[in-house]
Amino acid sequence: MATAAPVPASADSGVDSGFGNVGVDIDGWVSDPATGDIGPLVPGTANTDPNEYKYELQCHLGGGDFDTPCLARQIECNNGPDGEEGIPVTWLSRPRGVPGAVWAHHSGPTCLYDARPEDLLPRIAADIQRQFESLPVNAGTVVAQPSPHTLRGAETNFYVEAVEQQFDVTMFGQQVHIVATPVQYTWNYGDGTIFGPQPSMGGPLPQDRWGEKTRTSHAYGTTGDFQVVLTTTFQGTYSVNAGPPLPIPGQGQFSAPPQTVSVWRSLTRNYADDCNVNPQGQGCPGVGATR
Template sequence: MLLTTSPLDVHAESEGKPRIGGGFIDTGVHVGADNWVPNPNTGEFSRAEPGTVSSDPNEYKYELQCHLGGGDFDTPCLARQLDCKDREDGAKGIPVMWLSRPRGVPGAVWTYHSGPTCFYDPKPEDLLPRIAADIQRQFQNLPVSAGKVTAQPSPNTLRGAETNFYAEAVEQQFDITMFGQQVHVVATPVQYTWNYGDGTVFGPQPSMGGALPQGRWGEKTRTSHAYASTGDFQVVLTTSFQGTYSVNSGPPLPIPGQGQFNAPPQGISVWRSLTRNYADDCNANPQGQGCPGAGASR
């Protein structure tokens, strides 16, 4: 499936002209063509006219700069790839590497010829490299929900006791438009980092935790935390998502790196527990410590 289609593409194919744009095929991404001739003066490549018989002993094709094959791109390379701006005549530019091999030699291997250089053509360009270069930024800007945070017990807990925190995060899907193309993004939660608000950070690690029955509150869990002092704290969960994207219903491609998203802060109040012995009860002494109306201490 082509990344871009237009009546010009169909018309060109009907005349037997080689198509320049890249597209999706079952084995991944196919780019380039095999009917190119270099200008002996400038070294720039252009399409050979239909029926042209070349005297050049080599044949040529281009590949997208930073393309590793299939749907994979070299992420560090994308950060420094050649910037091909659109020309004033409307021609679109893409960064490419030119390869060559001996013409008509069975099993000949494609080797580097020249580049990187900007390739321009008046037809719609293959936008996959632009999408690949920008998809991580787009992914981080999506409204991905990091998950709901729950504390047990809540909203109050005791100093020195284990407070169980757990998240509820799910896979999410988004449809966006990039460079005029329809891009489907799938975000899957893979790691969690807990900032408990008292200077303690746990993660990133793969467990989102889980709920405990009330009778087991206070037990230590994978994501629980025991506060050493009293006070009000804001617990922040950061969920790391791994993403994939597909262009125009093409095969899913991995998004480089991960996207980090924060859940809304969960407030927790940490109290202290005191044990005292009393000679009478609250019926006899309503103002005694620990009695209703006598106030509580933190």
């Protein structure tokens, strides 16, 4: 089991081992209200936590002294987010701004892998596009009018029901909140016709207006079953540790599951009698239709 070598304590951070405040712009530490974990305050953001925090090595007794039996059983910190080694620490807290407040044990022992959040921001920014494109974003639901059958030569109205989505992920040990907003849509109607990318998601028509041409409608020239595929383009923003939202440089494209549309043809015939007189006449109930 790995053990920590004696490291002199720092009055500000609890330890000066390359993880302290010396030479590093850290505005403070905050507690995650959901998990209780302590994390660095992103520079430039407001600190609303009523407590202030500092850390000490797990087995540190103060000054240059360490608890030798503790060193033999301290936790191992050799499997960080990027495989790096960390340090075993315990967290102390006290009320912020209260004169004479005493530091008390808050949590731990736990592993501290990086006490320099500003070093991680460029790494998150460089990797955020890949992370964005790997999210399980729902491209939306495709609706066709009429459906599932439509007529050859008639306008079939297509539209999509898509919404903004939010995700919380961990990147390099930091909490990142991502918002994905649909901005463009591409329709592949399954017969070789592709429309988009364009900003209109379309919209529903009342049934008495089915067959009208709309921004996203399509008229099929042949009969058959066609797989309609929608691809939605999303624009994203991200924030690190509840910091301000930042734009994700690129866009993410996500496709909805294919929807089958059956295109039929219509025939018009005149008959001398009706189905009461001739139940087996063309077009009467129970008589096969022509597709």
